[in-house]
Amino acid sequence: MFDSRHIKTFHAVVTAGSYSAAARALGYTQPAITQQMKALERSVGTPLFTRVGRRMRLTEAGEALARHAEVILDSLAAARQQMTSLTRLRAGRVRVCAFPSAGATLIPEALARLAADHPGVRVELLEGEPPDSLGRVVRGECDITLAFTYPGLHEQIPEELAEIPLLEDQLTVVLPLGHPLARRRAVKLSDLAEERWIAGCLRCRTNFLHECAEQGFAPDIAFTTDDNLVVQSLVAEGLGVAMMPGLVLSFLRHDKITGRALDPASRRQVSAYVLREHLKIPATALVLDELKAVAARRVGC
Incomplete structure (x- = not known):
């Protein structure tokens, strides 16, 4: 195994032509x-x-190593530069699901902050629902x-x-604007027991059925979709109501629907998950910090 310091000194000896000249150079x-x-x-x-007399000459092995020494030193310099860029957050790639x-x-807000302060850090965005995303x-x-868990489901995390x-996301009921219960500030699930429902992903649907059972009824699920805009459109047309996360209320796109809090309140925990040994990777830690900052502002609003 070569010591990089020895390779550097060897290259200096070859370049300078003698031990003494290399000593002066280094x-x-x-x-x-x-x-x-x-x-x-x-x-x-x-x-x-x-x-050979007072002169030094490379052996066959020395000539072979000399041909590689400059390449080795250039590669080490490039590696040091890249490591410095990564540790000082001038570069890096983080894949977020x-x-x-x-x-x-x-x-979007977290990535905008990141792009402004650390433009060399590249974030690639993927989409996925838990537990598959974990x-x-x-x-x-x-x-x-980023994934969510429901307190009543006792879900296992790897x-x-x-x-x-990051935050607790309060669940809401999304209703057509003209619905009789839309005038209330909060709505009981049991008050909507006779409605047709729109359900979401498997984890959300499982929690929804659990909460309905807790209030003594089995919901009539007419539609199932993971697409928030589809849910909103179906509700807007009066085809059903839906239990949705509070985060969705910030990007409602239909003026014919409204969201109301649940009574009693129901929440899901939104968290970021990362391999434990990756917590110390600078770019990963930076993205986590930005996500925590954005989530904290939402909680404070």
Whole structure:
């Protein structure tokens, strides 16, 4: 195994033509140069130099190593430069997987802040719902995933993941604007027991059925879709009502619908998940910090 310091000294000896000239160029003593070259020859297992009178000449092994030395040193310099860029956040890539309502709310603001302060850090955005999105982090398909959990479902998180809580997202009921219960500030699920419902992803649907059962009824689910805009359109046309996360209220696109809080209040936990050993990667830590900052402002609003 070569020591990079020995390769650098060897290259200096070859370039300068002697141990003494290399010592002057590097600011070393000549005995230090001699010691390093002996150590390098021991690593190689053969002499690299031979003396012809007062002159030094490369052996066949020395000539072979000389051809590689400059390339090795250039590669090391490039590697050091790239590592410096990564650690000082001048460069880096972070793959973030987010569920749709987080992708429409938390992610854009966090990435805008990141782009302004650290334009060399590239973030790639993927979309996925838990629990599949958690598996993508474990499999190395993304670096960070945003996911949500419901307190009543006792969901298991892979033990290799670190959880970074971001916010509690209050659930709401989305109703057509003319619905009789739209005049209330908060609505009980049981008051909507006779309505047709629109359900979302598997995890949301499971929680919805659980909460309805807690209030003593089984909902009539007429439609199932993961697309928030489709849900809004169906509600706007009076085809059903839906239980949706509070994050969705910030990007309602229909003036024919309205959101009302649940009574009693119901929430889901929104968190970021990352492999524990990746928490110290500078670019990953930076993206997490931006997400936490954006989430904190939403909680304070």
